[in-house]
Amino acid sequence: MRILIVEDDPMLGDGLQRGLKLKGHAVDWFATGAEADRAIADMQYDAVVLDLGLPDDDGVALLARWRQQGRQTPVLMLTARDAISSRIGGLDAGADDYLIKPVDLDELAARLRAVTRRSAGMPEPVWHHGALTYQPAARQATWKGQPVDLTAREAMLLELLLAHPSRVLTREFLREKLYAWEQGAESNTLEVHIHHLRRKIHPGIVRTLRGAGYTLGTPEAIASPGDDA
Template structure:
């Protein structure tokens, strides 16, 4: 999941970025509304953590503009404003959730998972695809009921495929979701993760479409045990 943090407190912003990265998310952090606006215009984020007290603009006004522009990414407001009226104004401006500082990282991560599940139309705590069960909160994958040991990146990749089960995801889209702007990846890193998913789960769990990208394998492919050639680009 790629997350944007908009927070002008250097200590809090850095702490949130580091903490969310440690649990496997790609995270960009900016301290002003202007920087956040530029980032939103350049990148698709799965969720935003938004402080209301920004130095160059009001967070409620910024959120209102995003919604007027048709930007529907989930937004969790994080602020020191604990008055009921402030909560109401934030929610009315289009926030999906509201947390008052100080906040525990585990609670913020749980709120982010909840709002992104709802946005993806998958509110259930367990996602299923044939014999595959995936629990996003625990980053736990089960194949025929047996736990499979996945790395953080492999779990993120599987979660992306399950989030968009009927969509072909380009290499660029997947790399943007898996890696931060300031953390590049080797050209074949994505293909290595896909190879590992096929090896650990099932050869047909990921389908390669030539010149297009990747998509979740069909139930038929999983049942008969077919897959695309490793590193292949065949349809």
């Protein structure tokens, strides 16, 4: 997932960014509402972690503005333990969930997975695609009942393809989702990950549409042996 963190506490913001990166996510962290506004206008995020107490903006107002602009990105807000009115205001403004500080990283990651699954219309904890199964929570895949050993980036790429089964995903879209702004990527890195998925699962698991991008192979295409162009 590509995650935006909006948190002005440097220790908490840095800790959340580092922790979510270790869990395999691409994470951008900003400390002000103005920076968050610019980021969400320039990038398509899978989820936002939003602190309601920002130095230059009210988090509830910021969220309400995003919803009025038609931005439907799932938002998980962070609040102080005694800020009941803020939690109510945030939920009414369009937040999908909330966590009370101090934040447990494992719970945050689980709640982010839950809100993004609901947003994608895939609430099931296990996704099925022909003989392939995938568990987003554990980032574990099996092919014909056998576990598939995937790296974090390969699992992220497979998850993106499964979340958009009938959509052509451009190289730019995939690179934005897989890498945060400060994480550079070699020009051929994406193609290397795709090659590995094809080798580890099935040659037809990823279809190349020349000049357009990539899409998930159909269950029929991966039901029998054969190379995919």
